[in-house]
Amino acid sequence: MESLTPTARALLGLLHNRARTGYELKASIDKSVRFFWAASYGQIYPELKRLEEAGLVRATDDPRGGRRRTVYEITADGEAALRAWLTDESATTFELRDEALLKFFFASSLKPDETLAVIRAKRRQHEERLAALRAIEDDAKEADGFAYRTLKYGIGLQEYAIAWCRDQERELQAGAAETQR
Amino acid sequence: MESLTPTARALLGLLHNRARTGYELKASIDKSVRFFWAASYGQIYPELKRLEEAGLVRATDDPRGGRRRTVYEITADGEAALRAWLTDESATTFELRDEALLKFFFASSLKPDETLAVIRAKRRQHEERLAALRAIEDDAKEADGFAYRTLKYGIGLQEYAIAWCRDQERELQAGAAETQR
DNA sequence: ATCTTCATGTAATAAGTTACATGATTAA
DNA sequence: TTAATCATGTAACTTATTACATGAAGAT
Numbered sequence: 001m002e003s004l005t006p007t008a009r010a011l012l013g014l015l016h017n018r019a020r021t022g023y024e025l026k027a028s029i030d031k032s033v034r035f036f037w038a039a040s041y042g043q044i045y046p047e048l049k050r051l052e053e054a055g056l057v058r059a060t061d062d063p064r065g066g067r068r069r070t071v072y073e074i075t076a077d078g079e080a081a082l083r084a085w086l087t088d089e090s091a092t093t094f095e096l097r098d099e100a101l102l103k104f105f106f107a108s109s110l111k112p113d114e115t116l117a118v119i120r121a122k123r124r125q126h127e128e129r130l131a132a133l134r135a136i137e138d139d140a141k142e143a144d145g146f147a148y149r150t151l152k153y154g155i156g157l158q159e160y161a162i163a164w165c166r167d168q169e170r171e172l173q174a175g176a177a178e179t180q181r
Numbered sequence: 182m183e184s185l186t187p188t189a190r191a192l193l194g195l196l197h198n199r200a201r202t203g204y205e206l207k208a209s210i211d212k213s214v215r216f217f218w219a220a221s222y223g224q225i226y227p228e229l230k231r232l233e234e235a236g237l238v239r240a241t242d243d244p245r246g247g248r249r250r251t252v253y254e255i256t257a258d259g260e261a262a263l264r265a266w267l268t269d270e271s272a273t274t275f276e277l278r279d280e281a282l283l284k285f286f287f288a289s290s291l292k293p294d295e296t297l298a299v300i301r302a303k304r305r306q307h308e309e310r311l312a313a314l315r316a317i318e319d320d321a322k323e324a325d326g327f328a329y330r331t332l333k334y335g336i337g338l339q340e341y342a343i344a345w346c347r348d349q350e351r352e353l354q355a356g357a358a359e360t361q362r
Numbered sequence: 363a364t365c366t367t368c369a370t371g372t373a374a375t376a377a378g379t380t381a382c383a384t385g386a387t388t389a390a
Numbered sequence: 391t392t393a394a395t396c397a398t399g400t401a402a403c404t405t406a407t408t409a410c411a412t413g414a415a416g417a418t
Contacts, residue, residue, distance in 0.1 A: 005404085007405085009283070013287035023368060023369050024369095037280075037282075037283050040406070042371090042373095042409095043407085046372090065415065068413095068414090069369065082287070083290070086291055094280065094281065094310075095219070097187075097218060097276040097277075098218070098274070099187045099218075099273035099274040102190070103266070105213070105214055105327055105328060106327070107327045108326075109267070144289040157341065160338065160341050161338075204395095204396060221380080222399075223381095223399090223401095224377075245386085245387075247386055249385095366415100366416085369413085369415100370411100371412090372410085372411085373409090374410100375409100377406080379405095380402090380404095381400100382402100383401105384397100388393100388395075389395090390392085
């Protein structure tokens with residue numbers, strides 16, 4: 001038996017709470033784990049099929065009027081696989097891809113105002129992310145405590161990044177002022 | 182002309198400072214941008230070929246004894262492409278994949294000691310990353326100020342994550358103690 | 363009427379890792 | 391002599407995104 005991708009396990013984790021359609025799973029992801037584990041339809045639907053073939057979820061046709069609809073629920077085997085993953089101590093994926101930071105890293109060849117633009121773009125990005133996280137705060141509060149704690153972690157991360165950007169902006173402007181004297 | 186991947190641009194950025202072999206580029210990445218932009222040989226060598234075909238780098242055979250060796254230097258077109266990217270204001274990639282956090286998010290079905298194990302594993306991971314960043318601190322200081330500032334950003338991020346983990350551990354243990362009374 | 367949301371799916375493509383193969387040079 | 395480092399590369403695979411196609415139901 002092939003081992004599951006973390007994305008498949010995320011689906012199992014969401015289905016642990018309640019049965020959902022692929023569409024609902026996508027919406028749930030976007031309202032919860034998206035900021036540290038995104039997933040697209042192009043992954044979710046094939047992944048659900050694989051999970052069904054592996055017997056970890058059960059698919060049930062449940063049309064709403066003339067609109068076809070498939071609800072997935074987790075099976076006992078699925079619950080076991082979820083638990084096995086959660087309690088497995090082996091190494092977990094941790095990856096960061098930050099192109100704005102990459103630009104900042106190479107900023108030595110830029111003029112101060114161009115560097116400033118790089119940092120401001122990065123700050124804006126984090127501010128948008130922060131706003132997106134704040135927008136789902138109420139939903140997270142209603143879910144269990146772990147969802148809310150996870151969200152607060154994300155909020156803190158974005159705030160750290162924003163504060164760092166502000167520091168860099170300040171230092172850059174101070175440096176530019178000094179050169180002008 | 183096809184647009185470049187951020188990884189290709191990272192190579193250009195590194196070559197801006199000085200010419201390097203593919204092997205040296207990999208080593209440079211591992212000692213600088215790796216924590217927010219990793220790259221493997223499987224990407225670097227083909228990418229260098231593409232950059233050469235596009236005329237953005239120039240390859241020169243420069244064997245050391247009987248060991249073949251190809252040094253890449255950035256061309257004027259390459260410098261222009263680098264600059265264009267650095268000053269381009271359009272959206273940049275920002276992605277986080279944190280499987281440990283995913284586990285934490287789903288921890289409601291775990292027993293307190295199992296949840297504790299999840300957080301501790303996450304903390305250990307960040308502590309290792311922090312140590313890796315601290316180990317390259319001297320190199321970053323010797324490079325330009327942006328490299329060092331970028332590193333400090335990474336260090337701060339890891340410290341934030343570690344502090345958060347410690348908070349969660351404390352809260353969990355406090356909660357467990359309360360239940361026992 | 364028409365726009366949004368609900369709903370499912372695939373094909374093409376992109377981006378990247380892992381494992382492997384090969385072989386020279388240098389340090390212990 | 392043996393291990394580490396320098397050096398280059400590819401094939402197979404994995405993971406994921408984007409764009410597209412399709413169509414029903416509900417809201418305005």
